[in-house]
Amino acid sequence: MATIDLNDQILKKIMESREAEYGDYKENFRLISVIFNVILHDKLKDDIDPHEVAKLMMGLKLYRTTKKYKSDNYDDLIIYAKMAKELHKITLDKKDKNE
Numbered sequence: 699m700a701t702i703d704l705n706d707q708i709l710k711k712i713m714e715s716r717e718a719e720y721g722d723y724k725e726n727f728r729l730i731s732v733i734f735n736v737i738l739h740d741k742l743k744d745d746i747d748p749h750e751v752a753k754l755m756m757g758l759k760l761y762r763t764t765k766k767y768k769s770d771n772y773d774d775l776i777i778y779a780k781m782a783k784e785l786h787k788i789t790l791d792k793k794d795k796n797e
Contacts, residue, residue: 723781
């Protein structure tokens with residue numbers, strides 16, 4: 699088995715485990731975006747979209763990599779990037795349908 703395949707399988711297992719523990723990330727990021735928008739309503743020009751929540755989480759994980767080595771931070775960074783990519787496409791597809 700190729701290393702890349704093994705890494706993908708590991709990340710898939712992590713994502714499945716997180717979903718079992720925390721629920722569907724699409725719905726979670728949608729709800730988190732609502733919370734962020736409420737908290738930051740006086741400071742934001744536009745609302746935060748769910749894919750932007752994933753990008754913010756990437757920033758958090760990237761920052762944590764500068765403090766202490768923990769492989770989980772790198773795994774989460776990759777997972778959040780995949781989530782951001784999928785959620786961003788969904789956002790763009792919805793905008794295209796509304797135009």
